[in-house]
Amino acid sequence: MDSPLQSLPLFMLGPVPIMAVLVLGAALLTRRLTLVPSKTQAAAELLVSTVDGQIRDVTGAAPAPYRAFVGTLFVFILIANWSSLIPGVTPPTATMETPAALAALVFLSIIWFGVRGGGVGGFLRGFALPNPVMIPLNMLESVTRSFSMFVRLFGNVMSGVFVIAIVGSLAALLVPIPLMVLDLLTGAVQAYIFAVLSMVFITSAVEKGKPRPAPQIEES
């Protein structure tokens, strides 16, 4: 059996078809936007408002600045995970490169949004919270949490594909289907978690960077 940890040159195309489908679909959907939505437009609006509602529920932040990045992450990972349903397609998130690239994007966007929210000084001051002793730990954490997002996504999707491959090599007819259903659930949950975690990390960086109101001393 081939090692799941190395990607074959055959699959180097990886996420490109999914990106093409997403970009084309978005372009086609938004070309003719009407005030009274058609069915497809209503579905797209439902997706966007769901993403907005989740962002607001999970972090309490206004969703507008984060909608594009987090929503794209969610939709892309969801379609990438579910692309394993097409026969012969290995989901790009089951190889190491795509989750690593996504986690690197999240790492960079935490810095970007943090600097945009509180300035360079505010963002760097966020590392010294709650006190300066924590600076090395906070710097280490900012790397390891991105790394753990990478391993989480890769490990979950890869293990699903791997288990299906093993079961399919033992009994190929109908037996892997329950596992594939479980794989659908795992794929959706992992996409959701990736988006939610990146959202939580981004807003925590933004919140830490904000200038704090001076502590009010109560006179008694």
Add this chain to the structure above:
Amino acid sequence: MDYVNIVSIFCAAFAVSFGALGPALAEGRAVAAAMDAIARQPEAANTISRTLFVGLAMIETTAIYCLVIALLLLFANPMMP
């Protein structure tokens, strides 16, 4: 068969088995607590189950780490000839 192969296969099985043990217990506790909370407060079921899913996936990650280590031992072992 080489000595390194035997040890790596044994250690991979060891890592997966004991790496599955802890997260299984933890997930059981988490689900039990969430069920308890939903039974007490059914109107908060949405929030609770969303948080539960996120928490379960975080817990499951530790088992996935063990699986990745086991696959590294089996397929990408630097010691293996």
